[in-house]
Amino acid sequence: xxxxLIGCGTVGSSLVSLxxxxxxxxxxxxxxxxxxxxxxxxDLERERDAVIDRALLTASWQEVVSDPEIEMIVxxxxxxxxxxxxxxxxxxxxxxxxxxxxxxLSRHLAELEEQARLVERDIFFEAAVAGGVPLIRALRISxxxxxxxxxxxxxxxxxxxxxxxxxEDGVEFEEALxxxxxxxxxxxxxxxxxxxxxxxxxAAIMASxxxxxxxxxxxxxxxxIEGISASDFLFAxxxxxxxxxxxVAEHYGTAAGSTLNVEVFPALVPSSHPLAGVRDxxxxxxxxxxxVGELMFFGPGAGGMPTAxxxxxxxxxxxxxxxxxxxxxxxxxxxxxxxxTEAIFARFSxxxxxxxxxxxxxxxxxxxxxxxxxxxxMEQLEVEDGVARLVFLTHQTALHAIDRASAELEKLEVVxxxxxxxxxxx
Amino acid sequence: xxxxLIGCGTVGSSLVSLxxxxxxxxxxxxxxxxxxxxxxxxDLERERDAVIDRALLTASWQEVVSDPEIEMIVxxxxxxxxxxxxxxxxxxxxxxxxxxxxxxLSRHLAELEEQARLVERDIFFEAAVAGGVPLIRALRISxxxxxxxxxxxxxxxxxxxxxxxxxEDGVEFEEALxxxxxxxxxxxxxxxxxxxxxxxxxAAIMASxxxxxxxxxxxxxxxxIEGISASDFLFAxxxxxxxxxxxVAEHYGTAAGSTLNVEVFPALVPSSHPLAGVRDxxxxxxxxxxxVGELMFFGPGAGGMPTAxxxxxxxxxxxxxxxxxxxxxxxxxxxxxxxxTEAIFARFSxxxxxxxxxxxxxxxxxxxxxxxxxxxxMEQLEVEDGVARLVFLTHQTALHAIDRASAELEKLEVVxxxxxxxxxxx
Numbered sequence: 001x002x003x004x005l006i007g008c009g010t011v012g013s014s015l016v017s018l019x020x021x022x023x024x025x026x027x028x029x030x031x032x033x034x035x036x037x038x039x040x041x042x043d044l045e046r047e048r049d050a051v052i053d054r055a056l057l058t059a060s061w062q063e064v065v066s067d068p069e070i071e072m073i074v075x076x077x078x079x080x081x082x083x084x085x086x087x088x089x090x091x092x093x094x095x096x097x098x099x100x101x102x103x104x105l106s107r108h109l110a111e112l113e114e115q116a117r118l119v120e121r122d123i124f125f126e127a128a129v130a131g132g133v134p135l136i137r138a139l140r141i142s143x144x145x146x147x148x149x150x151x152x153x154x155x156x157x158x159x160x161x162x163x164x165x166x167x168e169d170g171v172e173f174e175e176a177l178x179x180x181x182x183x184x185x186x187x188x189x190x191x192x193x194x195x196x197x198x199x200x201x202x203a204a205i206m207a208s209x210x211x212x213x214x215x216x217x218x219x220x221x222x223x224x225i226e227g228i229s230a231s232d233f234l235f236a237x238x239x240x241x242x243x244x245x246x247x248v249a250e251h252y253g254t255a256a257g258s259t260l261n262v263e264v265f266p267a268l269v270p271s272s273h274p275l276a277g278v279r280d281x282x283x284x285x286x287x288x289x290x291x292v293g294e295l296m297f298f299g300p301g302a303g304g305m306p307t308a309x310x311x312x313x314x315x316x317x318x319x320x321x322x323x324x325x326x327x328x329x330x331x332x333x334x335x336x337x338x339x340x341t342e343a344i345f346a347r348f349s350x351x352x353x354x355x356x357x358x359x360x361x362x363x364x365x366x367x368x369x370x371x372x373x374x375x376x377x378m379e380q381l382e383v384e385d386g387v388a389r390l391v392f393l394t395h396q397t398a399l400h401a402i403d404r405a406s407a408e409l410e411k412l413e414v415v416x417x418x419x420x421x422x423x424x425x426x
Numbered sequence: 427x428x429x430x431l432i433g434c435g436t437v438g439s440s441l442v443s444l445x446x447x448x449x450x451x452x453x454x455x456x457x458x459x460x461x462x463x464x465x466x467x468x469d470l471e472r473e474r475d476a477v478i479d480r481a482l483l484t485a486s487w488q489e490v491v492s493d494p495e496i497e498m499i500v501x502x503x504x505x506x507x508x509x510x511x512x513x514x515x516x517x518x519x520x521x522x523x524x525x526x527x528x529x530x531l532s533r534h535l536a537e538l539e540e541q542a543r544l545v546e547r548d549i550f551f552e553a554a555v556a557g558g559v560p561l562i563r564a565l566r567i568s569x570x571x572x573x574x575x576x577x578x579x580x581x582x583x584x585x586x587x588x589x590x591x592x593x594e595d596g597v598e599f600e601e602a603l604x605x606x607x608x609x610x611x612x613x614x615x616x617x618x619x620x621x622x623x624x625x626x627x628x629a630a631i632m633a634s635x636x637x638x639x640x641x642x643x644x645x646x647x648x649x650x651i652e653g654i655s656a657s658d659f660l661f662a663x664x665x666x667x668x669x670x671x672x673x674v675a676e677h678y679g680t681a682a683g684s685t686l687n688v689e690v691f692p693a694l695v696p697s698s699h700p701l702a703g704v705r706d707x708x709x710x711x712x713x714x715x716x717x718v719g720e721l722m723f724f725g726p727g728a729g730g731m732p733t734a735x736x737x738x739x740x741x742x743x744x745x746x747x748x749x750x751x752x753x754x755x756x757x758x759x760x761x762x763x764x765x766x767t768e769a770i771f772a773r774f775s776x777x778x779x780x781x782x783x784x785x786x787x788x789x790x791x792x793x794x795x796x797x798x799x800x801x802x803x804m805e806q807l808e809v810e811d812g813v814a815r816l817v818f819l820t821h822q823t824a825l826h827a828i829d830r831a832s833a834e835l836e837k838l839e840v841v842x843x844x845x846x847x848x849x850x851x852x
Contacts, residue, residue: 018571018717026571029638029755126568132718134568141567142552142560145444145452145738212455274724277703291444291735292558298700298722309717312571326752329455 001319002037004064006086007076011100013049014304015311020051034319038064065089072096072318074311079103091115096322098314100127100307106201106217109208117330122321124314129202130155130283132306133299134313139209140331147290148210153247155202157281157301158193159225160245161185164279167242172230185281195224196264199247207249207262213336215262222264227420235351235391241268242276246425252339261339267425268349344399347424351391352409353416356383360414364390367408371401387416427745428463430490432512433502437526439475440730441737446477460745464490491515498522498744500737505529517541522748524740526553526733532627532643535634543756548747550740555628556581556709558732559725560739565635566757573716574636579673581628583707583727584619585651587611590705593668598656611707621650622690625673633675633688639762641688648690653846661777661817667694668702672851678765687765693851694775770825773850777817778835779842782809786840790816793834797827813842
């Protein structure tokens, strides 16, 4: 089985060395050798891992995709302009495709699945969500007959590392981020991690598979982890929570049909919940289904070898399917309708530093009252230099009421600093 | 697709109602209705859930297995004498088989897989290990190309419930077991749960799949949770551990070939380890692989609906394979060789109540010394009525040295009570 590799960074090199080390074992089990026959790279001159046979390199992905001896394309280009065209060309040439390209898949999954169906080939993408964690196949096969109600994932290792350091070391955001950079858990420009857009892409892919509906990254409401402070963790801990950036995809079945809600946001998670124990750069996805109840998948969300392992799992299944002239079921990609922002309800925590003066609590409470926000619990946490910290925990409240109240609170002179609000994960 | 159900207890009834409720969704996705056409039960007269159509019932499994219109058999008989024959007859009749029968599979998996291969049908058994958790398919497909080194599971819900109650409520074994019985987490006779034999059957199945070698329950060394006391949990907690009953399957590759070690034992697990957070009757399986690193699968280990969900996932895959005239790869069942008891090394904790007299510590230490057991840490925990509690934590030590030293310690007059020893999970 000759396969073509397009893109040869960390994951690509790891895949090559994995196939070198485990090739005989695999050939034994599969009855056939898997061989990387050609590798397309952007820069032919770049120094590469010794495991890469330079004779296989080419600068042209077209050359690899059009090679008639190659039956499968592994696409590891990242979010570059011609990644979509590469996948489309590979399918058009009748090759099965394994891709780890969460950016491209979060925009074009439905059309790529449809194209694969028409040419009777597979497109697999286990490595696009939660790295080495075999979640995608579980959704595609094991849970195919399950009516899923919700998927909640910690799917971004950078932000989870930062939040874990803040939680466990009591440090502020910037210090935790420096640590993440130092240890290679954050890129030079970590914007797409911190602002939740990486997690949003993965949420779109998970939601598409879980609910069989067409969800793209543009359908995902998101907020990132910027502005979270060490004091937020103190409050959370005192109340039996920790803070996690969650990718949430929910399905609501009503008489009028079904609607989805797909979001990324930092949430207060009870310490006893399995997601609370997911530390550092690990990923985990919690799945709730009608019959099965609660499942969780946990593992490395990134890294060359774990991701290459997920790619290899796909390669093996695609190879098996090519040889037996079968293919995976397509996840039905019906159009989705989404819950409007106005219909999002949750419990929230809102905290702020205020002037420690008479009448301040009344002013603040008045704002909550005017947006019909009902307070379940309130704490005054500390007082120093004439400033007090107030933390409110609301009853079930509309998200947009919280947003509007926050805007009003920020205008109050007595409010020195309004902290981020957090949803309570329930 | 007409399927025959053999055995109709809690899981069988749940499967029938799941198919009734989700049948249309499934037919939509699969392009075909899945229909339970016949149900064999032991007792035709017994009262049954209203979802069961009594017209489908028969007392003869042979009748179901030989029905030419039935393409697949779901075997949910439990560990009864004719379960093996039922599965064999179904395969011989050219039907695919879905079974949840951990007892039968832990003894006959290799031969049943071989029979399925010869008749070109599938035998699937996702529900036999860890209930609703989709572990088996992950081992069989996603991790097929992964060189696994170890699998560590909490795969018995009864014992995990008992241990969780002891840990969290500080109660003794008997009280926790009563609670488990009260809430339906323990059967009237929980022997096979408590003595580790249920977990051992699952360990054998997991080891077979993970390492592609023939492992039966008879190859699994096991000890259960009897005799664990509340004070053991106090000691564990003080040292940052909790106590879990683990099913462990390890693979050692050496120049001389590879050997396996498959065991069930209660262990001290670091509180920060993901397995430590698996509470009550939940199951979890921790998998360590060469490339992927660490994965964990978590979910409900028992219960009608979760188990039926796992059965349904198998039914769907088997149906897809029947329609596309393909079948799952057989896990190669090479003969296994096993690590001898003499070669098992670990760190252990050993604790005992001793007379609070001069010279006692010397007597005890002498026993350890005589078996070349080196102590890493020692604590004297409490003294009352002239009795002291000693807890020793050893360096890496041979299991059989611990067993022999324990036998010697029990003979000492100064030892009032020797507690169970625990392995430290590392």
